[in-house]
Amino acid sequence: GNSVTQMEGPVTLSEEAFLTINCTYTATGYPSLFWYVQYPGEGLQLLLKATKADDKGSNKGFEATYRKETTSFHLEKGSVQVSDSAVYFCALSDYGGSQGNLIFGKGTKLSVKP
């Protein structure tokens, strides 16, 4: 079945450090890939997405590239800010399962120190 594996946290970085959160997936079809973010005390919200191989999703300085050959969708940001402290979830959605339900990784908690 479909699944998502992402690096376990927590991850603690200093402000302006480079961020990478690894995410790999297993899927029977051709999934869309997503990164969702949950800020403290807030609901889950979409950060970025990519719907086909080699697509790059980007938002708020974050980027992730859909790599079919390595079944990966790693999240990167060149210079993190304290306000980026949150839990990040990698997810996939595939027509092979329910019509678009998301399958999530376990989440990675990021803390950015000033």
Place this chain on the structure above:
Amino acid sequence: GAGVSQSPSNKVTEKGKDVELRCDPISGHTALYWYRQSLGQGLEFLIYFQGNSAPDKSGLPSDRFSAERTGGSVSTLTIQRTQQEDSAVYLCASSIGGGPYNEQFFGPGTRLTVL
């Protein structure tokens, strides 16, 4: 416009009681999903509604769980004879259409605690 809303925000119940959780999706969104977020299991899909079609219940963990969606809008998730392992945050999401390309917008969740 208004986002997805859920009620109650918190629910504390005793083991064995029934609970109902409500979700109001974004107006015009035909697809509605329920997920559960717990410490042990992470985020899990529960059930999916699309328009007037029969729901996909493939994620429901047991027959104590059921859900309805009335008039293609509001949805209610019912858990009968609650157990302590049902304690979790229940999230509702809606999207303009089903499928893997449409963004899902999440509500704030209902935190359920079963004593």
